[in-house]
Amino acid sequence: MSENIFSKITTMSVVGNHTVVTSMADNTTQDRGVFFLDDPSQFFYTASSTTIITVIMPLILSIGIIANCAFIYIIIRLKRMRTVTNFYLANLAIADFIYLCIVVSDKLLRYYTSPFSKDYSPWGSQPCKLITALIFVPHFVSELTITLFTFERYTATKHSRRTLYTKTKLKCLLYIIVTWIISGALITPCLYFINGKTFLLRWIEDDALKERIIRKCGPFPITLFGGVTLQCHALQTVPFFFSAVMIIVLNTLIVKALNKSTIVSKKLFSKDNKALAERKQIIRMLIATSIIFYICVLPYYIDDIINALVRLNLITQFKIPAEFLQIGRFLAYSNSAINILIYNMFSKRYRQAFYKVYCCCKDTPAFDQESFTNRSWIHKITLRRLNGTKHIPNFHEHIPTISKACQENPGIKEEVIENKKLPTIYEEAACDSTMVTEYIATISESTYL
Structure with missing residues (x-):
């Protein structure tokens, strides 16, 4: 033989x-x-891989499909939830949905059609570039979307008045389209280097010759025993760490600005500002979303970084335990399925919206009158200055300002806003136009949360 x-x-x-x-x-x-x-068995699926692919990954896929579709339906169902921030979160849900469907389908198809774990032949003769793009484009979209809504929260918190002119849903949709275009551009270097190669494997089993043709994907040169190379997977870490650094910096600035807004609110009012409290919840929720995302995907990138350092001869050969890689993949896939749990955990508004849509609950006073009171009238705001100046009919074309009326009026008795009255502001607070404007911008911002 x-x-x-x-x-x-x-x-x-x-x-x-x-x-x-x-x-x-x-x-x-x-x-x-x-x-x-x-010994062909070392190329087969391990027991742990089999459990993850056949049990855990379908479970994650099911949860991810239900959770992401549920969140998107809430936005479609409730007009009050169609805000700038929620549009970004919907884009994140769409990216997570696509990512989970592609990556889990890929694993299941290859597992049930070939005993070799690195065999991509079930996808056809030229699968490598297509599969790589379908997996990594939505992943990059998730990174960019998190960076985008973090920057949006920073501008809303730090520059509230300026944001009132620039934040529109149309611009939000434009930014979302740009994230998909940029993500496609980011995958281009990998698509340039990556290719597929066919291998004919032969081995003896039960005194008989066995053979199988497999196709392995990877950057050139492709070897049966080789792993990732610097040109492709290592380059994927660049946008990851760039966005991570930006988010850390922006979240730090957001927390500082939020603390400053809290001080201003306490100076203006003796009781809690519900709009500011709600904004805090939203910001905490978004910060938690970004932190959990990067914690979950970091192990996935550690393997790429170590392989790149080894190929650059910066460190000696180092093999990461297979269990660590399995845990990293599990966390990366799980992150795409749990965002709606984060939203409900950190924000009362999202819990109430979820109950309204899926629990057939009647609107509670807190839901209708507190969380969304400002939305129905803030677009038609009319501000009357007490020193005799003219009305401001269009809030989006004029920055609301308070002149130094305290010289003639010891306090601002009323600010008329579509039959709504701002709480009375007395003495030194009325003289501080910056503080008053900060408050007006703060309550107005809830329109976009």
């Missing part, structure tokens, strides 16, 4: 414990790397 196997071999070499055929007389295998495997 062995004589028949190797009768057409012209050149052989040994890699590890395996015999590598570098050329053969058989024309049908000239374009393939041909390997005679002494």
